[in-house]
Amino acid sequence: MASNSNTVEKTTPEVDISGQVESFSIATAPSEDHAHHHHKHHLLHKYNESGETAEDDDHDDACCPRSPVTFGPSPAVEKSHGLTRLLKNNRAWSKAIRERQPDFFEKCSKGQQPKVFWIGCSDSRVPENELLQLAPGEVFTHRNIANVVVGTDLNCLSVLQYAVDVLKVEHVVVCGHYGCGGVAAALGDSSFGLIDHWLGNIKQVKQEHLSNLNEIKDTEEKCRALVEINCRNSVLTVAKTPTMRAAWERGQNVEIIGMVYDIQTGLLGELGYHIKSMDDLQSHLKVDSNALFAARASKAATA
Numbered sequence: 001m002a003s004n005s006n007t008v009e010k011t012t013p014e015v016d017i018s019g020q021v022e023s024f025s026i027a028t029a030p031s032e033d034h035a036h037h038h039h040k041h042h043l044l045h046k047y048n049e050s051g052e053t054a055e056d057d058d059h060d061d062a063c064c065p066r067s068p069v070t071f072g073p074s075p076a077v078e079k080s081h082g083l084t085r086l087l088k089n090n091r092a093w094s095k096a097i098r099e100r101q102p103d104f105f106e107k108c109s110k111g112q113q114p115k116v117f118w119i120g121c122s123d124s125r126v127p128e129n130e131l132l133q134l135a136p137g138e139v140f141t142h143r144n145i146a147n148v149v150v151g152t153d154l155n156c157l158s159v160l161q162y163a164v165d166v167l168k169v170e171h172v173v174v175c176g177h178y179g180c181g182g183v184a185a186a187l188g189d190s191s192f193g194l195i196d197h198w199l200g201n202i203k204q205v206k207q208e209h210l211s212n213l214n215e216i217k218d219t220e221e222k223c224r225a226l227v228e229i230n231c232r233n234s235v236l237t238v239a240k241t242p243t244m245r246a247a248w249e250r251g252q253n254v255e256i257i258g259m260v261y262d263i264q265t266g267l268l269g270e271l272g273y274h275i276k277s278m279d280d281l282q283s284h285l286k287v288d289s290n291a292l293f294a295a296r297a298s299k300a301a302t303a
C-alpha cells in the first residue's frame, strides 16, 4: 500500500476482493512525504531533561501547530497521578503552547474546523490527538469501549451528525485496535456486569462470523480478526446512517475510513474501507464472511 497510509489520504482503492486482501494489512511506516512530516515533532523538543529548553530547529509558523499534546511529562512534576501533577502538567502544557504560538488559544476560542472525525476505543493507549499528531481543534472525537457504532446509540449518532452536518468533516475515521479488552471480553464467556449489554453488540458481530472465527485456533489471532471485523461493522453502520446518506445525496465530500491501531508498534493501518457513497457501501455489503476471511488468510500467507 506504499505511501497510502495517512489518515487524510484521499485516494480510494477499488472496492473488490483484492481490495479486501489489501485491507487487512498494517501500514509499515507513516508516509515520509506527508506535508506536515517535518513539523510533527517540533513540540517534542519543548520539554527535555533540563526542563524547559526549547529547540526550535524546525519551527515554521506558516504551518499549523503540530501536536501541542505531545511533549512528554515535564521532569518537574510529581510522579504520582495526584491532582497536583495533573494541574502542573496542564500549566506547563498551556505555557509551552503560548510560548510557541501566543495567539493559539485565542484562535481556538473562536471556533473549530476539524477535518477529521474520529470514532475510536476509550482505551487509554489509543489517544487520537497524540497518535495522529494533531493539535487541539484538528480532530473531533467520539470514543467508547471497543469503538462500537450501533444504530440505536443516540450519543454516537448525535456526534456523527454534528461532525458531518455542522463541522463538515471530510474524514470519518473508525479506528479499532489490536489488544482491545472489549473485543477480547466479547470473545469469551465471562460476565462483567453492566458492560455485558454493550459487549453484546460485539458478540453479535462474532456470531455472524463464528464459523470463520472458529477456524482460527490461535486466541490472539482470533482476537485480532474480531477487532478487524468489529471495526468493519462499525464502518458499515456509520455508512448506513441517515446522516451519511443525506450528506452524500447533497454531494458533500465526506469519506468513512476503517483503520486499526497496533498498540505494540504505535502504527495505524488501513482496513481497506474507503466509503464515500451509497454505491461504495453496497459494494462492501456484498462481501460475505467467507470472502472476508479468505482475503485475510491470503494476506497473512503473503506477508
Ligand SMILES: [Zn+2]
Pocket: 121, 122, 123, 145, 146, 147, 177, 179, 180, 181, 182, 183
Ligand atoms: Zn479497546
